[in-house]
Amino acid sequence: MLKALLYTTVLVGLSGQLSANETSHYQFDGPYVIQDKSAVQSASQQTAYWICNSKLTSYQVSQHSLKRPENCGNLPEPLLTDDVKQVMPDSYDGVKKVVALSDVHGQYDVLITLLKNQNIIDADNNWAFGDGHMVMTGDMFDRGDQINEVLWFMYKLDRQAKAAGGMLHLLMGNHEQMVLGGDLRYVHERYDLASKLLNRSNDALYGEDTEIGQWLRSKNTLVKINDVLYMHGGISNEWLERQLTIAEANQLFRANIGRPKAELKQDDLLSFLFYGNGPTWYRGYFSDAFTEAELDKILSYFDVNHITVGHTSQKQVLGLFDNKIIAIDSSIKLGEQGELLLIHEGELTRGLYDGSRQSL
Template sequence: MPLDSALKAASLCLAGLLPLQVLAVQAQTEQETKAVTQASTNSGINDGPYLFLNPKADMADWICEGEHKQTRVDQGKLSRPEHCGKLPEPNLNPQAKEVLADSYQGVDKIVALSDVHGQYEVLLQLLRRHKIIDQDNNWAFGKGHMVMTGDMFDRGPQVNEVLWFMYKLDKQAKAAGGQLHLLMGNHEQMVMRGDLRYVNDKYQTVSKLLDRPYDALYGQDSELGQWLRSKHTIVKINDTLFLHGGISQEWVDRGLTLARANSLYRENIDKSKAELKQDELLNFLFFGNGPTWYRGYFKPDFDTQELANILDYFKVKRIVVGHTSQTRVLGLFDNRVLAIDSSIKKGLSGELLLIEKDQLIRGQYDGSQTPL
């Protein structure tokens, strides 16, 4: 009950004009009205599944029309409850958390995209139109490699759908002789350490309904959390380096290897910002000029000799990066830097990069393809 209403009612009680019982009824009525209003606000929210592995992974959590529900995991299958929209019903993958190689040769075709930020429908449309997936959203890229250079989290309203979809493709690609490379971006790192500034409002409500902080929904005790923590931040495929932000001269000066950096990312991703900044190397890797934040290639004073040094250091022809938004897939410095953050996060359209043999192709949202 608002303070002024409560004081007025109390004064009437003291004057003998309003029984105390009526005051209690008024307070209860207002509480019930607030609860109904809140339930109505939440009624359109469907989300999940979330699978937590402690003490055992036998129940999946869902939000269905604003209510918390659970279903039993049946032989590795997560089936959604009734009246829960079209949420994913994933099959668990026992090999999902395997740490794979970070360098590959002899790959005939590659597709890369970035910064989906919870825009699930745009992602599906783009992949379907370029026949990376079929009409049932299953892997159709054969022995090809697909690279997602980070930032699936934050901003958009269907982050969990994106994650379970990529979880499924991870298994299907391997079965077909291909590979999915899911790279960690700065927004994955932010969520893991509890920096939730960019989380969509829907997930603030989901967090309350599940009674867990949002970052804990993807904690070390969750199926998706363990899967994400097994992934690399940088991979090298043929003569191309893939990552979220970019490689700076500082990396070269430090003499870092892919193996060491990827290992350090996995080992330290759950540390707080303060903890990371106490260590000079971790401060570089996770912030500033590090690979998930660097934007140097897009500055007017960028020194192309620095780029030559970096390419020579990794023995590659080009670097593919997301993180810095463009309106299309863009080639810089004679295609030695390929920018693939095509603003999918706006939820309107997007593009992807195709590499076939040594041909670079811009895959547009309508399914057309143009040499880069």
């Protein structure tokens, strides 16, 4: 709880009423936690901004626990911590159990139901996977209308997983890169209000001066756990030709995420990493022209037996090439259901929406 909440409520004259297809749900949003640089350069404060019934409310954060203002719906009340913004290793061995899923695209309710039914979280939406590792292979942003609910939930799981001896690997997908880089074509209309009231474009709401923005910018884009390599799109032969390492790529992604597309395109290596045949956009595994011989070279390069990807939508978690490729974009973005991948001591399992499980 905060010792003192100095609320400032701003009434903004919007042009007209909410359109007919907007619900009261869209009149509530946040929190957006933004850093305020003080006159003393060594110190800074954070301000939490909430949108409550289409009005902007803010207060200066005096403790790490944020309290939602009164009459502000059921918005997240996160516990802020710098622990989740540490850059973590991108290679792990000896992990006994892993759960992986992808492409949530703001479908918070489906995400919660799936994780709860598969006992990854408990009845109160807290981490229940012990010392296991959870991999989200990108695309939390865009399309859906509960982006911030998803982000703050994953932020919480990041903290809770570490405290339990486990780990959350939040990998950056092409839609994270798009939004942070100012490509806002797929941002849901719910977030137009936040941009208007805070006088910030949607990408700036997750800028380097924000809590969520700093958290996202600390994350990897690829991670290797045991004998499995995870990323959003896939690894193409071009990666092998460039002789890149996972560590080199992750460092370049972190250093350059948020730069405009035009700038990235001017650099040959960055253009590859962020676009085209790079690991967040590549879809080659699902082409009839892609061969198992090509795949075996890629697996050998990374010394893994499996590559797990999202990005290319399926109806279920799907294994290709005798499960050497595992596709985990199970179309959660449609808002109806979804699946996840479970790996326990090498055994591959589909975790279905109803809580049941099937061997892959």
